[in-house]
Amino acid sequence: MHRVRKILSPVALISVLLAAWWIVVARGDGAIFPTPWQVVQGTRELIADGTLVGHISASLMRVGAGFLLATLLAVPLGLWMGRVDAVYDTLNPIFQILRPISPIAWIPIAILWLGVGNAAPIFLIFIAAIFPMIVQTAAGVHTIEQRYLQAAENFGVSRAKLFRQVVFPAVLPQIIVGMRISLGVGWLVVVAAEMIALRSGLGYLIIDSRNAGNRYDLVVSGMVIIGLIGLLLDGLMRLLEGLKSVRWRYAR
Amino acid sequence: MRGEAVGITGRILVRDIKKGFAKDGGRLDVVGGISFAVDDGEIVGIVGPSGCGKSTLIRIIAGFDRPDEGQVLVDDLVQKGPSAKGIVISQQGSVFPWLTVRQNLMFGLNQGSEREKAELADHYTALVGLKGFEKSYPHELSGGMLKRVEIARALVVKPEILYMDEPFSALDALMNLRLRIELLRILEKERHTVVLITHDVEEALHLSDRILVLSPRPTRIQATFEVPFPHPRKLTSPEIQTLKSSILSELGI
Structure with a gap:
């Protein structure tokens, strides 16, 4: 029953909203805003001429690159900050100042430094993605329960083993939470970044569709696709939370 | 009462240890001078009222805390920190x-x-x-x-020593009993030296060769009881019940 409701209720709500949208647009006289069917037609057009796949893969590639770079830097840095108080005390204030600056605010600087190629949006995603991961990872180290560290101390294992078998796996669930947040923010930012420059990506698709002839059907189509891919990315990260070695943390 | 004599030999020698903590600007004395020895292969049970400092005591013996005064010797060496020679098994568990x-x-x-x-x-x-x-x-x-x-x-x-701090307290009564029997069966084979902290007098009587009764804070050894019964022990036997009454009366019950 619960599972049926979990699927049926949102589907029902979406149907109602679509119907309302359709009715409002059909009754109005403004010719610019598309009906749901026009959006579907527009999407089919994009699929047919092959541009949609190009835009999606361009956006995903940028998010992937920025996210990967951020992960490679944030996880070791967060672990180091979590373990060594002096490092935490030194770096944390800087990160706390940088963190509230919206990645969108970095756009002018990104373009100034890196031009209008792929590097600028990748940099923006990197900026957006790195801070949540650092914060989550460091916090994760701080919340490792004393009893586990003491047990490790009791068995007298090497530092490498302590790190590999206690510290890292103990923090992994938090790292995954950080990665999930970061990927979400990164996806948010790539679209914004692509609206400014470049010739590809879902953000570019939206702006270009408006500029080249007020194709609002394609604008809405781009928005819906962004939403669906965002959902998919989050779903992928949720799969990580199902790993057996991290499930202890979320089960509570 | 061999445990109260200082200077005798044993696997573990606890020599007049004291420990206090700073609290609200004052000082809270927790362990008020405790000495005893544990022989090789012996199981020593330590019982005391809750909050009397039992856990502080075993943390010091296991090497996780330093005493303010006195020292702990394990195989004639001053205990300076935890090691795999003595493994702690605690109530909360650390698997x-x-x-x-x-x-x-x-x-x-x-x-x-x-x-x-x-x-x-x-x-x-x-x-x-x-x-x-x-x-x-x-x-x-x-x-x-x-x-x-x-x-x-x-x-x-x-490990040569097991430090057990309320090991089975988080379990239900039946599982507690079952694990005690398991533990005895295993110890029969492996002959470890065991320091067992518990608030459960029956558990102590079931497992220990000797029982130390601690006083309220700052805790000292109030009484020592030999438990000279062979295993498997029948906890309902008159001898054990008499001993239980004596221990409980030391605890003020």
């Missing part, structure tokens, strides 16, 4: 939830090939009755099974 049963048991093994470690781990898993659960994660096990994993993880590194 790593991110490792499987086998990986938990292999954790403390620093020698040998991976295969040898795994074989040794599986041997001890079977010893505590968990054969078939080698690849399970702790969250898939019950509280009693987890406790068995913890005992096995301690035993697999062949």
